[in-house]
Amino acid sequence: GAEPRAPPDKIAIIGAGIGGTSSAYYLRQKFGKDVKIDLFEREEVGGRLATLKVEGQDYEAGGSVIHPLNLHMKRFVKDLGLSTVPASGGLVGVYNGETLVFEESSWFIINMIKLVWHYGFQTLRMHMWVEDVLDKFMRIYRYQSHDYAFSSVEKLLHAVGGDDFLGLLNHTLRETLQKAGFSEKFLNEMVAPIMKVNYGQSIDLSAFVGAVSMAGADSGLWAVEGGNKVVCSRLLKASKGNLISGSVIFIEERTRTKLTGNPTKMYEVVYQTGSETLSDFYDIVLVATPLNQNMSNITFLNFDPPIEEFDQFYKQIVTTLIKGELNSTVFSSRAKDKFGLSTVLVTDSSDLFINSLGIVSPVREEEHPLPSTAGTYVWKIFSPDVLSKRQIMQYFLSYDYAVKKTWHAYPLYKPPQKCPPIILHDRLYYVNGIEFAASAMEMSAVAGYNAALLAYHRWNGNTDMIDQDGLYEKLKTEL
Ligand SMILES: Cc1cc2nc3c(=O)[nH]c(=O)nc-3n(C[C@H](O)[C@H](O)[C@H](O)COP(=O)(O)OP(=O)(O)OC[C@H]3O[C@@H](n4cnc5c(N)ncnc54)[C@H](O)[C@@H]3O)c2cc1C
Numbered sequence: 258g259a260e261p262r263a264p265p266d267k268i269a270i271i272g273a274g275i276g277g278t279s280s281a282y283y284l285r286q287k288f289g290k291d292v293k294i295d296l297f298e299r300e301e302v303g304g305r306l307a308t309l310k311v312e313g314q315d316y317e318a319g320g321s322v323i324h325p326l327n328l329h330m331k332r333f334v335k336d337l338g339l340s341t342v343p344a345s346g347g348l349v350g351v352y353n354g355e356t357l358v359f360e361e362s363s364w365f366i367i368n369m370i371k372l373v374w375h376y377g378f379q380t381l382r383m384h385m386w387v388e389d390v391l392d393k394f395m396r397i398y399r400y401q402s403h404d405y406a407f408s409s410v411e412k413l414l415h416a417v418g419g420d421d422f423l424g425l426l427n428h429t430l431r432e433t434l435q436k437a438g439f440s441e442k443f444l445n446e447m448v449a450p451i452m453k454v455n456y457g458q459s460i461d462l463s464a465f466v467g468a469v470s471m472a473g474a475d476s477g478l479w480a481v482e483g484g485n486k487v488v489c490s491r492l493l494k495a496s497k498g499n500l501i502s503g504s505v506i507f508i509e510e511r512t513r514t515k516l517t518g519n520p521t522k523m524y525e526v527v528y529q530t531g532s533e534t535l536s537d538f539y540d541i542v543l544v545a546t547p548l549n550q551n552m553s554n555i556t557f558l559n560f561d562p563p564i565e566e567f568d569q570f571y572k573q574i575v576t577t578l579i580k581g582e583l584n585s586t587v588f589s590s591r592a593k594d595k596f597g598l599s600t601v602l603v604t605d606s607s608d609l610f611i612n613s614l615g616i617v618s619p620v621r622e623e624e625h626p627l628p629s630t631a632g633t634y635v636w637k638i639f640s641p642d643v644l645s646k647r648q649i650m651q652y653f654l655s656y657d658y659a660v661k662k663t664w665h666a667y668p669l670y671k672p673p674q675k676c677p678p679i680i681l682h683d684r685l686y687y688v689n690g691i692e693f694a695a696s697a698m699e700m701s702a703v704a705g706y707n708a709a710l711l712a713y714h715r716w717n718g719n720t721d722m723i724d725q726d727g728l729y730e731k732l733k734t735e736l
């Protein structure tokens with residue numbers, strides 16, 4: 258690339274979730290110590306990584322599980338001196354509204370026999386399909402470690418997975434798996450329940466997010482001890498970013514005369530903190546929050562051409578944590594103490610008002626656990642709407658306590674899927690478009706890194722580091 262020019266004076270990042278804080282971390286790495294980085298956050302650092310309290314213990318209420326091959330998240334935990342806890346385990350059953358159509362067994366071999374008995378070798382073939390997608394996806398780590406950036410989500414996905422990956426964005430999971438010869442029974446009883454728990458949607462979502470969601474049902478999943486959101490606050494600290502608690506309302510391009518005397522195009526970021534409206538000027542701005550449905554309430558003033566509105570829809574999901582005793586007889590005729598399942602997933606064919614239900618552990622090992630009444634656990638329910646007391650009592654014999662949080666959780670995936678642009682304007686970048694390929698912590702970290710690299714290379718005119726073809730072949734021989 259060309260000789261780097263002087264770094265920018267000031268960069269703004271809007272949103273302090275994992276997308277915004279990982280952007281700050283990588284921007285600091287690229288631009289060095291002198292640039293001032295401001296992060297605007299209108300609620301809590303962590304965003305969709307957040308916890309809820311039940312009897313003094315914190316439980317993950319948003320993004321909870323991380324894949325063993327999510328290498329950015331893994332690296333953050335290591336570099337920031339955090340610890341991990343296992344996030345999967347316990348037996349899973351699948352309920353169709355009348356009966357359990359599948360129940361895991363605690364004996365590995367019995368489980369295998371059951372799976373083969375019900376579905377032949379489709380479980381194994383499914384693993385291979387997901388592994389193939391994951392293998393290709395992981396090429397992004399090599400590209401990013403060599404500093405390569407992409408100017409659109411489609412170009413990024415094409416660079417890692419070629420036309421096959423664009424095909425996954427443009428077709429439903431149903432079509433893709435039917436074409437690959439998977440049976441209706443397997444799709445309904447194994448795949449659909451996983452889409453429902455992870456993305457609250459049917460198998461008519463796009464196949465790319467379908468593969469990510471299947472990966473979210475792999476073994477070896479983990480979480481951050483103390484809560485996943487701690488990664489965000491630690492990234493913010495490590496980046497030496499300056500947190501501004503406020504809500505950004507406008508962004509406008511303006512010409513400013515800098516101290517050097519040169520008129521320079523800058524972005525004015527106008528924000529509200531309490532009853533005050535303030536503003537500041539930046540060389541580069543990263544938007545690290547969804548702009549869809551005006552969720553973030555940011556208006557782009559006087560841009561020519563105007564910055565388009567993204568009208569794709571975000572799905573509402575409600576997380577409810579309930580401390581109580583499950584009425585297991587709803588699902589199974591087995592005696593209460595013989596139920597044995599810790600997660601109940603549901604098929605798509607029923608008109609149930611829940612998407613899933615499972616026992617959860619606090620984000621920290623309890624030092625002084627309270628004596629628990631036999632059969633009483635903390636359960637997490639995902640549902641499309643807020644649950645009424647009556648609805649909760651359909652599944653519980655009794656409960657002491659319930660807390661809830663309603664999310665604009667993730668996009669509604671409707672293939673063919675077009676992702677919003679990353680470059681909104683000359684030095685104005687959008688991190689969250691990647692969620693339209695798939696929404697997950699690691700996806701936001703990949704997008705945060707990419708936006709930082711893209712901003713850096715465009716600032717320095719390093720066009721040879723953006724949207725390069727044949728990277729896989731080129732980097733194959735390099736260490
Ligand atoms: C219920 C649920 C379960 C999930 N489970 C998993 C999981 O198990 N594993 C996984 O990998 N992913 C999971 N996800 C997805 C994952 O949580 C998200 O993909 C990820 O956290 C998104 O991070 P982000 O930083 O891109 O966005 P966000 O976390 O939404 O961050 C955006 C931030 O911007 C702030 N903001 C918005 N507008 C403004 C404004 N105008 N001014 C200032 N600040 C503003 C918001 O307050 C927010 O903090 C789950 C999501 C949900 C909702």
Ligand SMILES: CC(C)=CCC/C(C)=C/CC/C(C)=C/CSC[C@H](N)C(=O)O
Binds near residue numbers: 324474699
């Ligand atoms: C990005 C890649 C390659 C893999 C990510 C796999 C992953 C961890 C997917 C999970 C996505 C998701 C939105 C899960 C929501 S619910 C999680 C959990 N089942 C729960 O009960 O909380």
